[in-house]
């Protein structure tokens with residue numbers, strides 16, 4: 001079995017198939033695994049993530065993947081979310097002793113960055129999601145609507161939209177509310193905040209991202225398979241309508257019975273011939289996906305500027321500050337930290353795409369110094385900016401109609417990738433789901449069916465009465 005692409009989708013497919021006893025050959029064009037969710041070493045010797053990647057308690061398939069590759073212990077989970085506005089007002093969101101869906105009521109009532117009329121409007125919209133068991137009819141009608149339109153329909157105040165819905169959803173879905181399908185936005189709130197008490201818990205890697213995938217090679221090689229890096233597939237060879245081989249630089253050819261293409265949608269479109277796309281109407285729309293950007297800003301200060309592991313900023317370009325020094329710190333460090341490494345995340349960063357590196361550093365430094373008084377005295381030792389213009393596909397209203405399933409009509413050809421039909425937006429969870437679904441399709445076509453896809457977290461507490 002051949003897997004092409006060593007991002008999370010390809011790795012999940014490869015590891016699941018290896019666990020099922022298959023010998024898998026996985027080809028990746030880069031010298032490292034992890035695709036968009038990886039880390040690398042800068043010329044200055046620093047290990048940096050290709051932007052901070054976080055998971056949530058409701059990402060059950062990603063959790064299963066980390067378990068399969070021995071990385072569970074490399075993710076730190078937090079159940080306290082800290083919000084800070086430019087005036088220094090702090091808000092905390094966390095679960096108390098109450099059952100779902102009222103487990104966060106206490107912290108919500110005392111959440112200082114929102115006033116009571118905002119909270120009332122939010123409570124009404126959350127109730128509409130809850131009473132519909134996560135699928136309100138006005139978002140699931142034949143004509144998809146945007147999240148912003150749904151929020152306006154549910155009479156949300158402008159502060160509630162800016163300081164609550166937008167803050168959560170732009171980071172979770174990497175798109176502005178007027179370009180996001182309401183179904184994705186509502187699903188985030190149902191799965192993470194309403195269905196149970198633990199879905200919202202935030203998991204942050206305590207190691208550079210590439211270290212999370214160290215177990216993948218071992219899992220694949222244990223079953224006689226192989227992981228081959230620096231191997232870019234240039235074209236595919238089809239015979240009598242079936243996929244027979246992948247062709248690499250230097251005329252090298254790899255043949256097999258089943259191929260999982262776990263590539264971004266644009267690379268997949270380039271590799272598939274007109275005939276294949278004609279035979280598969282579901283592949284006719286790959287050019288219709290739009291993409292949205294993410295910008296990561298890395299600051300190294302000469303001293304500690306915050307004790308928090310991460311903070312959400314309100315009303316600023318900078319959306320999240322991650323304290324990488326604290327996140328990477330082992331318990332009981334032998335030597336105290338000398339300085340502090342912060343990583344800032346700006347999702348749907350359209351406003352920054354055309355700005356220079358210096359402009360972005362100046363802007364974000366000003367915001368960090370405004371938010372964290374200790375940073376005003378601290379010296380910025382070095383800084384770097386990583387812009388990903390096409391970070392994820394845009395979850396625009398109706399996008400699901402363009403997403404093909406993992407199984408195709410072409411014998412030997414299977415697809416994976418966060419953009420394929422998973423029901424999830426472009427996330428690590430979505431990528432792993434696609435890999436598991438592709439692996440299930442491969443085994444089904446070989447008359448050896450197996451299940452890899454994990455169920456969602458159970459709906460618990462009082463929320464059970466609404467499904």
Ligand SMILES: Cc1cc2nc3c(=O)[nH]c(=O)nc-3n(C[C@H](O)[C@H](O)[C@H](O)COP(=O)(O)OP(=O)(O)OC[C@H]3O[C@@H](n4cnc5c(N)ncnc54)[C@H](O)[C@@H]3O)c2cc1C
Pocket residue numbers: 004005006007008009010027028029030033034035036037050051052053054055231232233234262263264267294295296388390391392416417418419426427428429430431
């Ligand atoms: C900046 C940024 C921040 C993000 N933050 C989060 C987050 O916090 N939480 C979250 O859940 N998700 C986040 N995401 C989304 C997440 O990274 C992706 O959804 C997920 O990693 C996609 O995995 P994939 O395997 O589908 O695709 P990819 O990771 O793109 O994998 C495709 C692989 O195919 C390889 N490839 C391409 N062409 C060829 C070829 N011809 N031959 C061989 N190999 C090839 C590529 O090198 C790559 O390794 C973020 C994404 C970005 C870019």
